[in-house]
Amino acid sequence: MRAPAWLPLPLRRFLRVVRRYWRVLVRRVEVWSSPARRAWRRSLQLRVVALTLVASSLLVGAFGWFIADRSAKILLSRAQDEVQVSMRNRVAYAEQQLTIHPQARDPQLPKTFTLIVNQLGDGDPAESGGSVVSIRAEEYPELAAVTSPNIPTDELISRELIRDVAAEGKVARQIVTARVNDRTTKYLITGSPVPTSFGHVELYYMVPLTTEDSAANQIRTTVLATGIALVLMLGVIAGLVTRLVVTPVRVAARTAQRLSAGLLDQRMKVDGEDDLALLAASFNQMAANLQRQIVRLEELSRLQRRFTSDVSHELRTPLTTVRMAADLIFAERDEFDPAVARSAELLQAELDRFESLLTDLLEISRFDAGFAALDAEHTDLVPIVERVADRLSGLAERVGVEIELRVPDQPVIAEVDPRRVERVLRNLVGNAVEHGEAKPVRVTLASDDAAVAITVRDHGIGLKPGEERLVFNRFWRADPSRARQTGGTGLGLSISAEDARLHGGWLEAWGAPGEGAQFRLTLPVRSGDRLLAAPLPLIPRDRAPGRPDEPAGMPAESAEPQAEVV
Known part of the structure; x- marks a missing residue:
């Protein structure tokens, strides 16, 4: 608190000196008493x-x-x-x-x-x-x-x-x-x-x-x-x-x-028949029940992962045979009746979707089994972003969506697995194009000394409150009423989240009904480093202003490069 202005100048100076020394004294007392206060809080x-x-x-x-x-x-x-x-x-x-x-x-x-x-x-x-x-x-x-x-x-x-x-x-x-x-x-x-x-x-x-x-x-x-x-x-x-x-x-x-650390065989010693002995016995019974349940769930999970992996591998052989026959029929479709030719085209499309689903299931099984490995190398992320946008440009033209790239002119080097990063971007940009509602999709790349961030922004139907945490669940769909014949396999974002986690990075989502959605991939520049902040904000600046759920103090997007339309 400042001294009143009506006090004489020497008295105000004296009060400032007293206040300064008082703050120093309070800080020293807090430092000296810190061990005692810590012991008081921790020891009943x-x-x-x-x-x-x-x-x-x-x-x-x-x-x-x-x-x-x-x-x-x-x-x-x-x-x-x-x-x-x-x-x-x-x-x-x-x-x-x-x-x-x-x-x-x-x-x-x-x-x-x-x-x-x-x-x-x-x-x-x-x-x-x-x-x-x-x-x-x-x-x-x-x-x-x-x-x-x-x-x-x-x-x-x-x-x-x-x-x-x-x-x-x-x-x-x-x-x-x-x-x-x-x-x-x-x-x-x-x-x-x-x-x-x-x-x-x-x-x-x-x-x-x-x-x-x-x-x-x-x-x-x-x-x-x-x-x-x-x-x-x-x-x-x-x-x-x-x-x-x-x-x-x-x-x-x-x-x-x-x-909690996983040592499920730990138990308390039971002495006597008093209340404390009853507590120890109840605790041991609870631990035994938890151990049985966890072991059972782990066994079920292991069997499920093994079943998924085995089925995915076993389906590869008949799928290959069916694929060969389907390719032959698809190649000769012009000589068939129009209805049969249309069936051949549908068969080819569904086989492509089925093969993509098997690939995703195999990848998920590798993540579940802990066999996924990161082949990190120093990679320029600018060509990866441009390559993903170029490969999805055909899909974007069919649905009437423009892909805008905002990437730096100079290279952005990071120690990443380029195959996994490209797969994550392909999933993010592909989903944004499919849900873009014929509005532009913007892909932004930025970096600092510790992290690299890539945001994918669409202006489609958006996400309802709470759905930003559900989009990374397996087989989850924002619109459950949609038929399963449309859209992807439902595993793309889940695999992308696992790829980001394997890098030690983040994959986050933001969305609002009617304002579209934005996904942000944040990766450390050096493999193994811990992320503390992202170079780009999760909530876009172009959203509708004045909404109550907009957090204060969100870092601004600094020095964005010029947009390039693909």
Whole structure:
């Protein structure tokens, strides 16, 4: 967020510097905390133990604070009760001693003050922890205060306490921490008026709370140590309990990964009869069922591929014989009746289609068996594109379609199998011509440092949403109502997709109803390289603008060569 413009320039600069350093600090914290955050996301045991420690620390801390605070209050309350009883006795003694003095100007009164405090004091508080007794008369400033032992009491007896005792004539107490004889001590100070014949005298009794503080500190230390030990013990217990649950789950995850990798004989160890043992047994049963199903499906697939391959090979021999006879009849068709001549032409056409179907089936069987090999070599793709367009020009003229080529003037060299690339282009351009609806078909070739792309664009009926993923399925047709006597074998695009995949490339389709379709073949320039992007976009630029399914940020077609009409 930018600083407001109304701020002074030095302040805006300062805020920019602070913001810059703050971003640097945030990035460094993210980098430093990355291992911890990764461990937190990946470890269920760590999360359970950490949450247990946090929750138990809060609970034990709250309970320990309550116990320590309650213990300190009990100790203080007991000390106050003892001081209260002792204070009554001291006040009674002081009152008895002061009754012999009828007035405050009695010259013997200071000696009586000294006698009282010496009698009521418990020794030096700095050495024996004894109490401090002080007596004073606020109504008679000429009477000096007397304290036993002789220590300054200005920090102990506050003006608020003197006001409550002297002015209001009530018993008051307070707790004060003061430094006496170079030692910091907490005192419970109680003040009480002592009635005399000449007025009020105030008696202050100061008891150090050293014993109570020491006991309270010992209680806090004990509660703290016990709480820490309890929290650690709970953490260890939580870790052990979580380990009992997490370990079978981790074993199940590793076993599932091995199963997904094809190791179908992997099983979990079953121990006991609890829920985890039930989980392991159920997992093993599921794995066994999956293994049986996969083995059965693989066997069926193998038998199907073998049947297709065997039938295709076995049909070659009778097809050759039928072809020889059909060629002979087709060559002599001019001498036949017109109906018989037309039958000979239909027979020749269907034999061509049947032979093409057998060829495609044999190719599919090689892909299924994993026997298809890539004969890659450095090849110029421009002549391949031109050759495909030239061979399909006759078909294009019959259906009234123009084939436009947009190829670079310079060679486009890539390490490919030229036979397979030409077959892919022949299928793509042939399908575009057949479905072009007498509108031009544009073939575009472009390349960059890593990839080569060829797009084939038609303006026919197009594809419905979702059909761009179905066109590469075997024997799939966009119009299922069409008779099987028209169109190709239904295997051309499937074989083309396998050829592209064998190169490590992509074969993708785009289409929209009424806007035609575009197929894009993308191949790596160097065989074995991984494709990251295509030099040409999949969605053409000449489509109807403003459609909602058009993705944003699609790379534009750069420096397209001039079109050549074939």
